[in-house]
Amino acid sequence: MIQxxxxxxxxxxxxxxxxxxxxxxxxxxxxxxxxxxxxxxxLLSGCSAFGFKQPEPVTVGQVIQMNKDGMPADTIIxxxxxxxxxxxxxxxxxxxxxxxGLSDPVLNYMQQTYIEAERRxxxxxDWGRDGMWGPMWGASDW
Numbered sequence: 001m002i003q004x005x006x007x008x009x010x011x012x013x014x015x016x017x018x019x020x021x022x023x024x025x026x027x028x029x030x031x032x033x034x035x036x037x038x039x040x041x042x043l044l045s046g047c048s049a050f051g052f053k054q055p056e057p058v059t060v061g062q063v064i065q066m067n068k069d070g071m072p073a074d075t076i077i078x079x080x081x082x083x084x085x086x087x088x089x090x091x092x093x094x095x096x097x098x099x100x101g102l103s104d105p106v107l108n109y110m111q112q113t114y115i116e117a118e119r120r121x122x123x124x125x126d127w128g129r130d131g132m133w134g135p136m137w138g139a140s141d142w
Contacts, residue, residue: 057085063110064100073103080109086117
């Protein structure tokens, strides 16, 4: 009987302690926006911990060297594509590279990287200006 009284007293003490802890948790919990920010920061910082890195850019000098080394055009293009490098070259620079022996497919790819980058940028600018529903329905200036 003494054992039962001690067990009951301990159980009541535990219940009061748990109730007090729950009350503290409710009072100190974060608002949903702060919790969302913390989750996003944790997820984004996790990406850097796993070693996701931007590929090294392939310079024009490296492209010239690959060509001099006799690397096929398809391999040079694949190397440039894997690096996600954008080449902003003038017509004169493209002509000079052509005179140095770079093949037309390599030069075309280099020019295409700049065209596609400009299209992506314009699309992003249009999205920000016109909003999701276009120029008449977004937050644009009428």
